[in-house]
Amino acid sequence: MSDILQSISQAVIDGDLNEIGELTEDALDDGNSAETILNEGLMPGMDYVGVEFRAGRMFVPEVLRSARAMQTAMDILRPLLIADNVQMVGKIILGTVKGDLHDIGKNLVGMMAEGAGFEIKDLGKNVDPDTFVNAVKEYEPDIIGMSALLTTTMRSMEHTIKALEEAGLRDRVKVMIGGAPVTQDFANKIGADGYASNASSAVELAKQFVGAA
Numbered sequence: 001m002s003d004i005l006q007s008i009s010q011a012v013i014d015g016d017l018n019e020i021g022e023l024t025e026d027a028l029d030d031g032n033s034a035e036t037i038l039n040e041g042l043m044p045g046m047d048y049v050g051v052e053f054r055a056g057r058m059f060v061p062e063v064l065r066s067a068r069a070m071q072t073a074m075d076i077l078r079p080l081l082i083a084d085n086v087q088m089v090g091k092i093i094l095g096t097v098k099g100d101l102h103d104i105g106k107n108l109v110g111m112m113a114e115g116a117g118f119e120i121k122d123l124g125k126n127v128d129p130d131t132f133v134n135a136v137k138e139y140e141p142d143i144i145g146m147s148a149l150l151t152t153t154m155r156s157m158e159h160t161i162k163a164l165e166e167a168g169l170r171d172r173v174k175v176m177i178g179g180a181p182v183t184q185d186f187a188n189k190i191g192a193d194g195y196a197s198n199a200s201s202a203v204e205l206a207k208q209f210v211g212a213a
């Protein structure tokens with residue numbers, strides 16, 4: 001990994017809100033693509049934070065600061081990940097499920113999908129099944145994308161699918177799920193149409209759903 005990408009990883013780990021913006025701009029000036037900065041700078045930093053958090057060597061306030069640092073860099077990369085003049089290929093409603101406040105991965109999926117030409121309606125985090133159902137009625141999307149980072153909140157994905165069935169809307173949308181604890185097996189079990197392990201494969205899957213792959 002180059003020095004600048006290493007420094008970006010470290011700035012995420014340190015939650016260094018002063019340095020991260022400038023480092024990201026410098027990395028772009030050095031010729032690194034937004035994807036490279038994301039995959040080889042920001043993501044390894046956040047992976048390390050996850051390991052330290054699990055081991056009890058980092059705590060919630062520090063992790064929150066790291067998350068803010070990552071978001072600051074992503075705000076700079078956003079316009080570069082979203083190309084100009086892309087033709088709209090479909091509409092996606094996105095949300096992190098009820099009880100879950102982790103939104104970085106969901107935001108990344110939204111950004112990449114927008115870059116691929118999807119119109120995104122982001123419902124935010126802690127989204128309950130009824131809110132998803134009402135959004136389907138209001139926005140008539142092609143796809144609902146749900147994200148969960150906690151094993152305890154994954155169940156809410158199943159509740160949302162049930163709520164869509166009860167509202168008679170299940171056949172109108174494809175349901176795509178993702179997030180660190182989510183698996184293809186879980187997707188099959190709850191009757192989702194698809195699972196993606198990362199933002200790029202989420203976009204590929206979404207394109208398949210609308211016949212744009």
Ligand code: B1M
Nearest residue numbers: 050054101102103104105145147150151178179180198199
């Ligand atoms: Co939380 N947290 N956290 N946390 N946190 C995890 C998830 C955890 C694994 C940490 C650990 O123990 N190592 C653990 C969950 C354990 C479990 O359930 N198995 C955990 C815990 C326990 C908690 C709390 C309960 C801690 C506490 O309070 N005691 C608490 C819960 C709060 C709540 O949600 N109700 C909590 C709180 C927080 C913060 C608020 C401090 C902060 C979130 C800030 C924010 O999101 N705005 C936070 C963070 C940052 C993390 C870690 C460190 C990083 C998550 C992240 O942003 N990763 C995380 C450890 C880890 O995952 N390494 C952890 C980067 C992001 C780009 O990746 O979200 O996986 P990810 O998204 C990927 C893919 O999963 C996929 O694409 C993305 C890009 O490739 N993807 C999709 C995601 N959504 C998708 C949707 C799709 C398709 C693909 O289709 C729609």
